[in-house]
Amino acid sequence: MVSYPVFCLPFIVLLFVQLGLNQNECIESKCGCGCPIVQFPFKIKDSKLDHCGYPGFDLSCIDKHETVLELPAIPVKFFVRSIDYESRVLEVYEPNNCFLRQLLGLNFSFSSPFEFQPKFLKNCSIFDCSPSEGDIGYENSCSIIDTCYQLRAVLSDYIDISDFEKPSCTKMGDISVSWVSREYSLFLSWTNPNCSICEAERKNCKWKSNGTEGEIECFHIPKPIRGKSAKIIATSVVLGSFLLILVVVTVSHIYSSSKEREEYEARIEQFLDDYRALKPTRYSFADIKKITNQFKEKLGQGAYGIVFKGRLFQ
Template sequence: KMSKLLAIALLLLPLINQGIYLATAWDDQDFFKYCPPSQCSQDGPEVRFPFCLESSNTSAAAAASCGCAGRSIRKLACSGRDTILFHPILGPYNVSAIDYGRSSMKLIPLVDPCFVLQQKPVISRSSSSPQADVINYEMPCLYLWNSSLVRCSREFTPGAADRIAGPVSCLSNTTQFFYLVYGYEDMSLLPLECKVVPLSDGVGGGLIPMYMFEDPMSDTLFSPSFKESTERILSFAEMTVYWYDYSDCAECERSGGRCAFSSQRDRQFCSRIKVIAATSSVAAFVLLLLTVATVLYLSLKTRYNAEIHMKVEMFLKTYGTSKPTRYTFSEVKKMARRFKEKLGQGGFGSVYKGELPNGVPVAVKMLENSTGEGESFINEVATIGLIHHANIVRLLGFCSEGMRRALIYEFMPNESLEKYIFSDDSNIFQNLLVPEKLLDIALGIARGMEYLHQGCNQRILHFDIKPHNILLDYNFNPKISDFGLAKLCARDQSIVTLTAARGTMGYIAPELYSRNFGGVSYKSDVYSFGMLVLEMVSGRRNSDPRIGSQDDVYLPEWIYEKVINGEELALTLETTQEEKD
């Protein structure tokens, strides 16, 4: 797969170069020809003027035409996939984002600044770490506090207005206390026994540059103090820093232009026409890339299917002989009488009526166009394939041949609970689903869920409890089915991790949408069960747009209003006064 992608990328290189060349058809074409935006990775920030990305492949002439020659331009570097800004004292920072319109960048420290000061307060020129130019004189200049490191023999509390931070907990102990003091603060504010720690590699006479967090575009008059800025830097957390915008580059970027550099005039300028040309070139490249991607998808589809088949086969080998019976596809086809009698359609495929060689009726579920790399099939076999309970549908066998997969269940003659509780036929309620039977069904579902959550070696979370997935046997005993979205977890694991919400709209617990409501656990199934019970006793769906009043569309809200107002629930099910009591 990677060799094909590499070959396609090599074929596209001339086209990409041609696209870049098209953006150089006007004045100052050298800049846009030789100085296109660059990135350390596809997800990394775009590096362009007024920054430069250091590269050993860049010639001196090319660097000069990009405005990258000498010490006057701030240079970033690549370390693997990370974009790096080197602080002369505190070491490397990962640049996660650059906003040219706001003259800001987000920095993540790669080394704990406090650890650097603790282990090596003076970074010598012989250090193996790349050294930045003196940070005060690079363009664009970052907003900085220049500070001194001070050591005191006793602890003191700086005044609120003093530009003093400390004591620095990671450097101090019971015999000496370290403080960071604004470089131009009056040292007479310090106790007499306090001494400045000399830094032979500091900036501007032993000073340590500390980033400021003052947003020049902010309307507020408040800006973080020296102490707040210093504590934020030492906290080893992500931060946003800003640079001085002497040449109105930010205004140029906000107006849709690009800040550029003219090597002939030796100055910066704002270019707009080149952005349009570059955008057109990028659009053509994207269209070409989509075409190539389509061809690549078709060519890799067969290999992808083979990988899914291999994944399923490896899973089946892991389960060994403890799994249900495995059938060939020809046996399944004969069992289902060539799929003539269709029982229904689910989210993962169609269900057909069949019969085992011994005459036992079964339901054959053919997984059609199943997504998730065989996840639905594996989930079903891994969960109900190894458990037995009166209220859980039994998996009798399965089939896996290439991309053709089938699941064979015990046959449920009375189909799903959905067929009955939402029926318009009043005889069904009066003769079949009387209150006692509804209670038995609800208790049966609860027992099945309790077994899944507490009775197995591994806890099984269903994540799709709803009337359609509750099947009824000859005696209307409920059985939980369809474990395609299920997840296994340890019994002592209270919270599970999911990459996306799963389930059916209307039955999905709030925490599956947003972690603000709490962690995802077996209680998510309990929420779905509660919604199912509300539908059973009311005879209507949890969200039904056919209801006349808009306030009555959402079932829980409708029931809540009834309870708050002391009204009796107008159930579809007809009950006697004695039964209500």
């Protein structure tokens, strides 16, 4: 009979595997295919793994598998195109190209961990012009209260903005942003936490265990296996577990049977030792003549013949 610990073996193995995974539960994730990898200091909002991210680095997943960065202090929603963890640069965009009006109210002086990436920083003046003015500068159309506004961001460092100071154009403000007009992208950067060293070593970054507040450390997480390789590994694990259980059950059965046989033989030997004196003994005619001293003393008549007195010799 197979004991309970044998049947519990697979569950014990799974328990240790689960405990191992829990040690590195802050693995990288995505909002969908083609989306940027999300890892520390970022985390996906409402993922119940708050300790896996840095304050202010919350991302959300919305319809069509888009990754979104929301700044709680202002009503601006950025769609994330890419994240460079080594350079600490975040590329964001607005799918409807309606950045300009939102950027006018954007101010990173609050407690946001982000700022415009200095490498692409440009001074711009935003004008609200009528459609007849043509495509000058960066054109951006936003629909606000069912009214279409033609907004243009003019690079004031390179273009004379006096051409736009006319009745048909109204200056709405000046901003300094880091953007690339070809991709309609804005570039945000962050200073802390600095995981550049970890990324350079092809490692991940996390809160330091038992460290002071704000300390981080590098660690390695194997990349997740997907597709056909994952199916092969999963099948191998299932078959391997089945074969392991089969071998354990077979060995346990053989061991139990052998042990029962040994115990049975031991009981037989003990019985023979205890009752050896009662075991019948066969004697030859010559032995009987010797035992009865040549049939010298007759005792009487028995069912099988005459009974003679004799003496057994050990």
